Structures are given as C-alpha cells and as structure tokens.
C-alpha cells in the first residue's frame with residue numbers, strides 16, 4: 001500500500017459499493033483521492049459509504065457522460081480507477097440506451113479525455129464476467145468466447161475494447177478486470193435489480209424469507225469486496241497489467257442454496273424457500289458459472305484470500321450496525337426513460 005502514498009488517484013463510481021471500499025483503502029494508504037460519482041438514485045452511490053473518509057477526499061458529483069467535466073477532472077491524475085457503471089442487467093433490457101451511454105459511450109469520453117489531456121494516467125476498468133454468457137466450459141478463462149445474454153454485456157464489451165484499443169493505439173496504460181459476483185459492506189440493498197447477492201443479504205439481515213428460483217442448485221463463484229479492491233490496486237500499479245484482460249474469480253463454486261444456508265447460519269436469522277423461475281429472469285439467467293483466475297494469479301500474484309464464511313461474517317457484522325442507511329430510501333424505484 002506504500003505504493004499509493006501521495007499518488008493522485010481518481011475513482012469514478014467512488015460512492016458505490018466497490019468504489020467506496022477502494023476509496024477508503026486508498027485514503028488509508030495516503031493517496032490524494034478524487035471521487036467522481038453522479039449519485040443517480042437507482043444506482044449504488046451512497047454518501048454513507050464514504051462517510052469515514054469524507055474529510056480526506058475531493059468529492060465531485062458529476063456524470064461520466066459529461067465529457068467537459070471528464071476533460072477537466074482527469075488532468076494531473078496518475079491513476080484512474082474506472083468503476084462508474086450501470087450495473088443492473090435487467091435494467092439494461094428495460095432501458096438499453098442509458099446502459100449504452102454509461103457503459104460504452106461514456107467510457108470512450110473518459111479515454112478521449114486521456115488522449116488529449118493525460119496519456120500517462122494508468123487506468124483500470126471494472127468489467128463483468130457476464131459478457132461470457134452461458135458458459136461453454138468451466139472454469140471460464142479469458143479465452144472463452146464472448147456471448148452476452150443481455151444489453152449490458154454488449155455495452156460492457158465495447159467499454160472494455162475501447163480501453164484495450166486506446167492502450168494499443170495511444171499507449172494509454174489501461175487494464176481490464178472482469179469481476180464475478182462481489183459482496184460485502186457498502187453494497188446496494190435498496191432494490192433487487194443489481195444481482196442476487198445484495199438482495200439475499202438484505203432479506204437475511206431483515207430476518208425475511210429468500211425466494212430462491214428453481215432448485216437452487218446452480219453454482220456460482222463469489223469474491224469478498226476486499227479481494228476485489230486488492231485486484232484493482234494490484235492491476236493499477238503493475239506495468240504488466242496494461243493492455244491485459246483478467247478474470248477475477250472466487251475460491252471455489254458454491255450453489256445458491258448453499259449460499260442461502262451459509263447466510264442464514266452466519267446471521268442467525270432469515271429463511272429461504274424454492275419457487276418457480278419468473279419468465280423475465282429465466283431468459284437472461286446463465287445457469288452454472290465459475291471462472292478461472294489463474295492468469296491474474298500467474299501475472300500479478302493476485303488470489304482471493306477471504307473465505308466465504310469470513311466474508312459473510314464481516315458483511316453481516318457491518319449491516320448489523322447500519323442496515324437502515326442501505327434500505328431507508330427503498331420503495332418504488334422506477335426507471336426514467
């Protein structure tokens with residue numbers, strides 16, 4: 001962490017789940033941090049997330065789609081951790097244009113700003129393993145065909161490839177991480193459209209019942225957020241990461257039913273019930289998925305360190321003290337056209 005001491009770092013999406021955990025770690029390391037976040041109501045930005053470091057960062061409420069703002073903000077930054085995103089797969093099907101603007105077009109805007117005003121900045125983009133679609137084989141490595149099952153996946157591929165292209169053509173050092181299901185403190189819990197993990201955590205924390213689709217036997221891998229932050233920081237500081245795409249993956253796959261059981265046992269509350277698949281969700285579900293992260297392990301030495309049991313314990317301990325900060329503005333989150 002000594003590496004980041006005194007470094008100028010910009011984190012887009014820095015009020016969100018993974019971004020805020022990254023920002024806190026950077027502040028602890030002594031970095032000079034600028035947080036850029038649009039705080040759009042539907043997404044995971046939450047000022048409570050950055051409360052512990054609010055006096056130690058520069059917070060800029062702006063939108064990565066604002067090219068003029070980006071051209072100003074990226075100047076002088078040594079590192080840009082590009083985490084701002086429209087994360088919901090289901091929302092990308094209801095409102096594909098917004099997903100396109102944020103996950104693809106705005107990424108181009110950030111890179112164009114770097115092309116004109118800061119070619120030395122080192123970038124790390126957080127993409128998603130969802131772009132592989134239904135796996136042809138497992139564990140899924142970086143050579144697996146890309147076959148997205150939703151609009152979000154297509155736009156995330158474009159966002160990734162812009163980064164790789166600008167690295168190749170303009171020498172802007174950019175690395176791409178394909179994240180798997182991530183969980184932990186500071187995650188969006190106010191609605192269920194950002195993936196199953198946050199929603200399950202909320203229901204268990206509220207001592208409610210999880211409705212688990214199908215037989216719950218589909219297996220996934222998952223990463224605790226601290227491991228993901230480690231991977232982002234590692235990819236940022238290592239020259240070998242520039243121009244590369246790396247999968248992140250969990251230790252070993254686990255069925256959704258087992259995840260529910262572990263959550264309930266850890267929190268000492270909640271329950272689950274198997275229910276039939278809703279049609280809309282079934283269409284974009286990918287079944288079993290687990291990834292292969294040996295490329296980032298071999299190149300950069302990253303391995304996930306936090307076990308599911310330990311990660312869940314830390315997660316429920318966190319929400320025990322501040323659950324209300326994550327559910328207080330729950331309600332009808334309707335999409336705006």
Ligand SMILES: NC(=O)c1ccc[n+]([C@@H]2O[C@H](COP(=O)([O-])OP(=O)(O)OC[C@H]3O[C@@H](n4cnc5c(N)ncnc54)[C@H](O)[C@@H]3O)[C@@H](O)[C@H]2O)c1
Pocket residue numbers: 012013014015016017018019036037038039040043044045046062063064065082083084085086087102106126127128129178179180181182183187188195
């Ligand atoms: N959480 C996961 O399991 C997971 C899995 C795969 C990939 N990812 C990727 O990691 C990144 C961070 O995800 P997260 O889980 O922290 O989500 P999040 O919703 O908590 O954080 C995203 C942040 O980006 C901000 N944002 C969204 N649009 C913006 C815009 N136009 N301008 C500025 N800020 C904007 C949001 O306000 C939010 O604070 C995303 O790019 C996501 O696609 C996350």
